[in-house]
Amino acid sequence: MENENYQQLTRTFLRLSRFSHLSAIAGWDMFAMMPPGGSAARGEALAELGVLQHQILTDKKVAQWLTAAQQEDLNDDEQANLREMARAHHQAALLPESLVEAKSLAGSRCEHAWRTQRPGNDWQGFSTNLKEVVRLSREEARIRAEAKGVSRYDALLDIFEPDMTSARLDVLFADLKSWLPDLLAQAVEKQSRQTLIAPQGPFPTEKQRESGLEVMRMLGFNFDHGRLDVSAHPFCGGVPDDVRITTRYNENELLSALFGVIHETGHARYEQNLPRQWPGQPIALARSTAIHESQSLFFEMQLGRSKAFLQHLLPIVIENFGIQPAFELDNFTAWNQRVKPGFIRVDADEVSYPAHVILRYDIERALIDGDIEVDDIPALWDEKMQAWLGLSTKGNYRDGCMQDIHWTDGGFGYFPSYTLGAMYAAQLFNAARSALPGLDESITRGDLNPLFGWLQQNIWQHGSRLSTTQLIQQATGEDLNSRYFRQHLTARYL
Amino acid sequence: MENENYQQLTRTFLRLSRFSHLSAIAGWDMFAMMPPGGSAARGEALAELGVLQHQILTDKKVAQWLTAAQQEDLNDDEQANLREMARAHHQAALLPESLVEAKSLAGSRCEHAWRTQRPGNDWQGFSTNLKEVVRLSREEARIRAEAKGVSRYDALLDIFEPDMTSARLDVLFADLKSWLPDLLAQAVEKQSRQTLIAPQGPFPTEKQRESGLEVMRMLGFNFDHGRLDVSAHPFCGGVPDDVRITTRYNENELLSALFGVIHETGHARYEQNLPRQWPGQPIALARSTAIHESQSLFFEMQLGRSKAFLQHLLPIVIENFGIQPAFELDNFTAWNQRVKPGFIRVDADEVSYPAHVILRYDIERALIDGDIEVDDIPALWDEKMQAWLGLSTKGNYRDGCMQDIHWTDGGFGYFPSYTLGAMYAAQLFNAARSALPGLDESITRGDLNPLFGWLQQNIWQHGSRLSTTQLIQQATGEDLNSRYFRQHLTARYL
Numbered sequence: 001m002e003n004e005n006y007q008q009l010t011r012t013f014l015r016l017s018r019f020s021h022l023s024a025i026a027g028w029d030m031f032a033m034m035p036p037g038g039s040a041a042r043g044e045a046l047a048e049l050g051v052l053q054h055q056i057l058t059d060k061k062v063a064q065w066l067t068a069a070q071q072e073d074l075n076d077d078e079q080a081n082l083r084e085m086a087r088a089h090h091q092a093a094l095l096p097e098s099l100v101e102a103k104s105l106a107g108s109r110c111e112h113a114w115r116t117q118r119p120g121n122d123w124q125g126f127s128t129n130l131k132e133v134v135r136l137s138r139e140e141a142r143i144r145a146e147a148k149g150v151s152r153y154d155a156l157l158d159i160f161e162p163d164m165t166s167a168r169l170d171v172l173f174a175d176l177k178s179w180l181p182d183l184l185a186q187a188v189e190k191q192s193r194q195t196l197i198a199p200q201g202p203f204p205t206e207k208q209r210e211s212g213l214e215v216m217r218m219l220g221f222n223f224d225h226g227r228l229d230v231s232a233h234p235f236c237g238g239v240p241d242d243v244r245i246t247t248r249y250n251e252n253e254l255l256s257a258l259f260g261v262i263h264e265t266g267h268a269r270y271e272q273n274l275p276r277q278w279p280g281q282p283i284a285l286a287r288s289t290a291i292h293e294s295q296s297l298f299f300e301m302q303l304g305r306s307k308a309f310l311q312h313l314l315p316i317v318i319e320n321f322g323i324q325p326a327f328e329l330d331n332f333t334a335w336n337q338r339v340k341p342g343f344i345r346v347d348a349d350e351v352s353y354p355a356h357v358i359l360r361y362d363i364e365r366a367l368i369d370g371d372i373e374v375d376d377i378p379a380l381w382d383e384k385m386q387a388w389l390g391l392s393t394k395g396n397y398r399d400g401c402m403q404d405i406h407w408t409d410g411g412f413g414y415f416p417s418y419t420l421g422a423m424y425a426a427q428l429f430n431a432a433r434s435a436l437p438g439l440d441e442s443i444t445r446g447d448l449n450p451l452f453g454w455l456q457q458n459i460w461q462h463g464s465r466l467s468t469t470q471l472i473q474q475a476t477g478e479d480l481n482s483r484y485f486r487q488h489l490t491a492r493y494l
Numbered sequence: 495m496e497n498e499n500y501q502q503l504t505r506t507f508l509r510l511s512r513f514s515h516l517s518a519i520a521g522w523d524m525f526a527m528m529p530p531g532g533s534a535a536r537g538e539a540l541a542e543l544g545v546l547q548h549q550i551l552t553d554k555k556v557a558q559w560l561t562a563a564q565q566e567d568l569n570d571d572e573q574a575n576l577r578e579m580a581r582a583h584h585q586a587a588l589l590p591e592s593l594v595e596a597k598s599l600a601g602s603r604c605e606h607a608w609r610t611q612r613p614g615n616d617w618q619g620f621s622t623n624l625k626e627v628v629r630l631s632r633e634e635a636r637i638r639a640e641a642k643g644v645s646r647y648d649a650l651l652d653i654f655e656p657d658m659t660s661a662r663l664d665v666l667f668a669d670l671k672s673w674l675p676d677l678l679a680q681a682v683e684k685q686s687r688q689t690l691i692a693p694q695g696p697f698p699t700e701k702q703r704e705s706g707l708e709v710m711r712m713l714g715f716n717f718d719h720g721r722l723d724v725s726a727h728p729f730c731g732g733v734p735d736d737v738r739i740t741t742r743y744n745e746n747e748l749l750s751a752l753f754g755v756i757h758e759t760g761h762a763r764y765e766q767n768l769p770r771q772w773p774g775q776p777i778a779l780a781r782s783t784a785i786h787e788s789q790s791l792f793f794e795m796q797l798g799r800s801k802a803f804l805q806h807l808l809p810i811v812i813e814n815f816g817i818q819p820a821f822e823l824d825n826f827t828a829w830n831q832r833v834k835p836g837f838i839r840v841d842a843d844e845v846s847y848p849a850h851v852i853l854r855y856d857i858e859r860a861l862i863d864g865d866i867e868v869d870d871i872p873a874l875w876d877e878k879m880q881a882w883l884g885l886s887t888k889g890n891y892r893d894g895c896m897q898d899i900h901w902t903d904g905g906f907g908y909f910p911s912y913t914l915g916a917m918y919a920a921q922l923f924n925a926a927r928s929a930l931p932g933l934d935e936s937i938t939r940g941d942l943n944p945l946f947g948w949l950q951q952n953i954w955q956h957g958s959r960l961s962t963t964q965l966i967q968q969a970t971g972e973d974l975n976s977r978y979f980r981q982h983l984t985a986r987y988l
Contacts, residue, residue, distance in 0.1 A: 018538055018542040021535060021536070022516045022520050022539050022540075022543060023516075025520050025523055026520065035718055035719055035720060037716070037718035037736065038719060038732075038736030040735070042736070044515075045513070045515040046516075048513065052546075222531070224529055225531035225532065226529060227527065241532050241535040242535065242536070
């Protein structure tokens with residue numbers, strides 16, 4: 001048979017994708033639907049499936065096919081797919097099965113306990129579980145680092161961002177550090193002279209949900225292939241044919257859930273528009289977490305909080321909650337562009353957001369590289385929050401180092417994606433604007449199709465066909481840099 | 495190691511139970527949550543998992559362990575578990591993997607299309623898919639029948655009801671046929687002299703849901719280990735640690751959803767109270783589909799529609815929908831005990847229900863044994879509905895042979911469980927009443943604990959430790975028979 005080894009690989013990865021489907025749906029259910037008593041059995045079931053997927057992916061036949069397929073006559077897409085297959089295999093083959101299972105179980109346990117420990121501000125209880133997660137993540141990092149000849153943290157970073165290193169992150173973040181604190185201070189100072197009218201609640205959950213669904217429709221979410229639900233920590237899950245996004249409602253607060261929905265819809269549209277011509281193949285998956293975050297931040301920040309878009313969001317808000325002074329366009333726009341340093345990353349404005357990310361990056365990198373221990377986290381957190389945003393989290397673990405879900409299941413190396421995503425988003429929006437001269441006018445008219453068409457053309461349809469570097473070069477004509485992010489923040493906030 | 499082969503088996507079945515967990519949750523999701531566009535990918539994912547489970551269960555090592563474990567020193571429970579393991583293995587080992595996969599895919603396809611074909615009354619479209627399902631089920635029946643030396647239909651019946659044969663069903667059903675039509679006619683005639691006040695809607699969905707949740711609490715459903723949702727065809731799914739029941743709401747009709755919830759809560763309490771000391775083992779599973787239906791009908795019919803219980807249900811109804819003349823206790827009781835032959839099985843009263851079941855049993859048996867074809871079903875359905883209930887379903891496939899989900903995925907052999915369950919339920923209630931002299935008074939007082947304690951003691955805690963015959967003999971002192979069902983119907987309706 002022609003390309004026999006490659007064909008064997010595509011069959012194996014199709015099979016794996018079906019197991020990933022079940023894992024994605026059971027994972028979504030765990031966060032969005034599952035009653036608390038279902039947790040232990042679910043954790044065990046997912047760990048069992050994880051072990052199976054690991055076995056299939058690391059089977060020595062896969063290694064043989066990968067080697068043999070290098071000699072086969074493959075077109076460019078097939079070669080790209082082979083590259084992604086090899087990457088997935090090698091990433092997995094480094095880890096012993098026992099570590100995969102132990103990580104999955106420790107992660108489920110820590111995440112599940114965190115759901116009640118966080119509201120209870122129970123750092124003691126949480127840190128006990130977290131230490132086990134950190135121990136296993138360090139073990140993973142050690143194994144990966146030795147195999148690749150990179151630092152331990154870089155070995156984990158590579159899982160999420162193939163082209164990224166901490167050396168490169170340090171350069172990008174040092175650049176941000178050189179101008180962002182000043183820009184933040186100026187923006188805060190400038191806004192201190194504004195008098196804004198706050199939206200008055202309550203905002204009934206059902207109406208918030210309806211607004212969210214309406215804005216999803218406006219943003220092109222395909223409800224034939226996805227749904228909106230509720231979870232404690234909003235996310236985008238499921239599979240490309242069935243994308244599950246979540247949000248959370250607070251009846252006293254209107255915009256948090258609504259912009260959460262806009263953010264997750266950005267993720268969802270990327271997933272729903274990934275290429276379909278390679279079912280179950282790695283080439284058809286999203287490129288990386290930072291590119292994923294670039295899409296959600298493109299929707300939430302670049303598009304979502306622009307006045308041009310807000311004037312089309314406003315009628316949805318008014319339709320659901322009635323007219324009130326806060327819903328006058330200029331006030332509504334200014335309200336959605338407030339810069340207000342706060343404790344919570346997911347509620348942060350885009351100017352102070354990088355502080356939250358760089359703080360976590362510094363801590364998780366030191367933690368994985370063994371320079372600090374779990375017990376050191378709260379003091380470091382407090383020190384860095386004071387330095388960046390002038391806020392104290394002493395004794396307030398709930399709104400400090402316990403606020404995020406990522407570390408609970410060992411997701412070290414993910415946080416930088418958010419700020420990389422913000423930079424990518426600004427760079428992409430700038431490129432779209434250059435490519436489409438009437439873009440701002442079309443958004444002002446409420447026609448989002450040119451913008452989405454550009455994303456489809458330049459990002460979504462490519463899946464993992466190109467490397468991140470190629471993708472961004474092809475879309476924007478240059479490498480990732482912070483220039484457009486700075487331009488965007490300056491234009492919007494100063 | 496002691497009992498090494500048995501230990502290998504318990505590990506294998508624990509692993510299988512974890513995959514069944516994922517299959518159960520993804521299956522629940524498919525009916526209760528999944529958007530239509532997710533169907534194809536889900537069907538493939540579930541089929542892939544089904545093939546894997548089949549491979550694990552039929553692995554030749556399992557056969558060797560089963561043989562060797564027979565010689566090991568096992569206690570009674572372990573022997574019972576081994577018996578159930580062997581049964582599961584032999585049932586699965588008969589079928590080639592390709593047939594397992596083809597059945598799963600054809601079933602998903604037929605079920606999914608049925609969701610729109612049924613409302614569209616599209617028998618042509620439906621029968622095309624059904625023919626493929628029937629073809630594969632006949633193939634399965636042929637293989638099983640040859641291996642066991644029984645008839646083809648009996649070979650499928652055995653999957654659901656281990657101790658049951660069509661010869662025994664024929665005796666039980668012939669007995670029913672000898673007195674039920676007359677009892678039905680008398681009940682209808684007697685009720686024709688009643689003047690009843692119908693509940694007046696609309697009954698808002700949210701209020702119906704709240705009533706359902708309240709009645710679930712009253713019936714002891716453990717919400718830490720389960721949930722209530724909505725699906726087109728109500729069912730009880732999930733896993734014992736996380737039981738998912740569903741219902742469907744019609745704003746013009748109050749009691750259908752509410753009694754659906756009571757029915758599914760009976761299934762759920764059985765699942766939630768299965769033994770926990772054998773995690774993942776077949777001995778810890780529910781005994782059979784008929785015993786499962788006995789629990790749901792025990793809740794819905796024996797308990798749920800009794801005046802003693804209805805007087806405690808009524809305050810929940812009034813609290814949610816206000817007072818109206820129909821909610822006077824005697825009227826409400828009579829309304830819930832109406833005998834009214836109709837088209838739809840799941841809405842049938844308990845007197846006409848067996849007609850729906852025996853009709854389906856006659857048809858599916860002939861279909862599997864090859865005496866009729868799919869194209870013959872509508873005419874036969876019409877003929878039997880005319881004979882039993884005096885109703886014509888000519889051209890009305892939607893409310894006739896297309897109303898049920900069971901055949902869509904090849905569940906031939908399931909329907910008899912409903913009427914067996916009704917007979918078991920009556921026999922069990924009679925036994926509980928004999929064992930607990932103050933039972934009726936305690937129910938009248940609203941104290942359901944003695945009744946649930948008796949079920950826990952006699953049914954729930956046993957899982958599959960005993961055979962169905964042993965279970966029912968131990969609980970009631972005799973074999974299954976229709977005497978108590980007849981007594982119950984006579985006492986309530988004549």
